[in-house]
Amino acid sequence: MGRVGRWYAVVLLAAYVAALLVVVTQPWGWELNRLTVRLWTFFRFDWPVAPRRMGPEHYGVLLNVLLFVPFGALLTIALRRPWWWATTAALVTSALVELAQHRWLERDGSWSDVAANTCGALIGALAVRRWSRDRA
Template identity: 45%
Template sequence: MARTWELWGNVIIAGTFALPLALLAILLLFRHRARARHPAPLRVSIADVGIAVGTAPWIWMILTPSDGAAGVGLVPFADLTDLLGAPWDAVLVQVGGNLLVFAALGALLPVRSRRMSRLGRVAAVAAAFSVLVEVLQYTLRLGRFSSVDDVLLNTTGAVIFALVTRRWWADRIPARTVPR
């Protein structure tokens, strides 16, 4: 875990200092949307800023150049299987970190938009962004390993966190009517 702090401590510190700016952004967006008579100015402002602030540090970490093994893993679950023999802290960082990459997106996208209040849509958006990040890792030659397993874990994390916030947005889903 000391190595994790050594690698990513600056991201944690920057994220901590960004929190007051995030609160200011929420306030300014709320005031702007309230003046424009938006139907849910506070909820949407919190969701917009929360998605950005909750996702940006992870993207920063993922797109930071590394001296690790570069390559591409296109066989689903192969990299996760290889990880089974690794020390627990490596598994925690790899799996836990990948589950958290799009957690804010998954948790707040349905809160922000009724169109995104279906788990399949949340999964599709998270998967698309995850594929984009993995392609960037590879094409920018960052010394990182791009893997389909990362896409699966990123997407799973977004869906899990959408389920965690479901009580905040499920009541906004229109009831299905039975065809007559």
């Protein structure tokens, strides 16, 4: 990736981190719960493609995974770090976020969220690794 592409990745990473701070620090628990129920209802009844055993809580996990996919990808590209470094950075970041939510914010911190976020970052970092290998 050239200098311009890396510069864009750095800008996107900064914007992503700013947006992430807004998402994780605001007391939006009720709205997030409503979103997961809406997704469950949509994919269970309106457009029935999800397995029957999937409940709304599974969509919450999926949203946590998806939230950190860009983090892993952008860390890998912007900082030119290997996939395992980006995944470890996401683990530490997610753990700090969940700790802050538990101790100081009006949100519930959860170790399962840390696991889901870390998995998302791993997916993003490995996708960048695969994409980079395919381009070489």
